[in-house]
Amino acid sequence: MYAISLGDDGAELRPLEPWQAEEFLAHIDRGREFIGQHNALPDVVADLESSRAFLQAYAQRAATDTGRLYGIRTDGTLVGAVFFRRMDVEQGTAEAGCWLEPSAVGKGLVTRAVRVIIDWAIRERGIHRVEWWVSATNEPSIAVARRLGMSKDGVLRQSYLYRGKRHDEEIWSVLAPDWRADEQAV
Template identity: 50%
Template sequence: MYAIPLTENAELRTLEPWQDAEFLAHIDRARSHTDPWIPWASRSTDLESAHATLQSYADKQAADAGRIYGIWRDGVLLGGVMFVRFDAKSGTCEIGVWAEPAGEGNGLISASVRHLLAYAFGERGMHRVEWWNSAGNARSRAVAQRMGMHLDGTLREQSLYKGVRHDMEIWSLLAHEWSGEPKSA
């Protein structure tokens, strides 16, 4: 198994379809906290749908169009990061994140995003990394700001969640703006 150490007791690893039961247990713990922000959280409600979520990212990875990674601390899945979209031809990708409450506030998300930025810019030569978040998600906005991203704009009432329209912010970081050393967490 391949893992990237984040701290002495936390690591970043690819999430794969065979981990569907562990993923479902994690999403069940995280659901009320992540459901408003991550569309697949409300769709991953049983083993079959959790497997389908992970399979969709395995398919994206095989097509070089996206990837999903989990963050484990002390052997427990607490959250993750993903390339929601990855378009090597255009040089643009989008990073997304999520965590259950036990995975927040300790820098694991920021450390993981730094690894995805290093991969996108350093290994894959991407030109632009995007970050989309609901305008109501202050924690997500804070991560974008810590990474040195710039607010490109707000799409008013772009996202529909449980019958209510939400504004979406779009942040970006360009290759020449990234120093390889984003602001600390």
């Protein structure tokens, strides 16, 4: 299996696959309450069967080129993930997302990992627009969008029903020409 280094701190990005369901469930269990603040994943991945089903769904998306899921590891331990929730190569659009367990917060892991997958999507798959949908109250995730040079496209007011409450969602995006220009400027 391949791994992509995310820097000098031992962090790396690797695909997540169905055979890793036990490890994935243990990771979700470690961060269940924290991850669940803004993300329904802990409600979906509740046991080994649902963990395997979630990973299998992303394996199917990878096989059909409609999504991807990558684990973020520090010193070999799964601590989070970045993913393309959806990907439409024909239309040139993708939606990226992330989550971390509490032990991994504040280390720049998500920003580094999302930078890798956006770069891959634009350069290798020809994606023109990468979106970042985020709860308007999720400041850390909004900060990632800003650090990646994304533009705020707008707010979908009370569009997301989560745990019985309606939430606003912000949509951020980066376009391929802007991404390439930013990367060349660095």
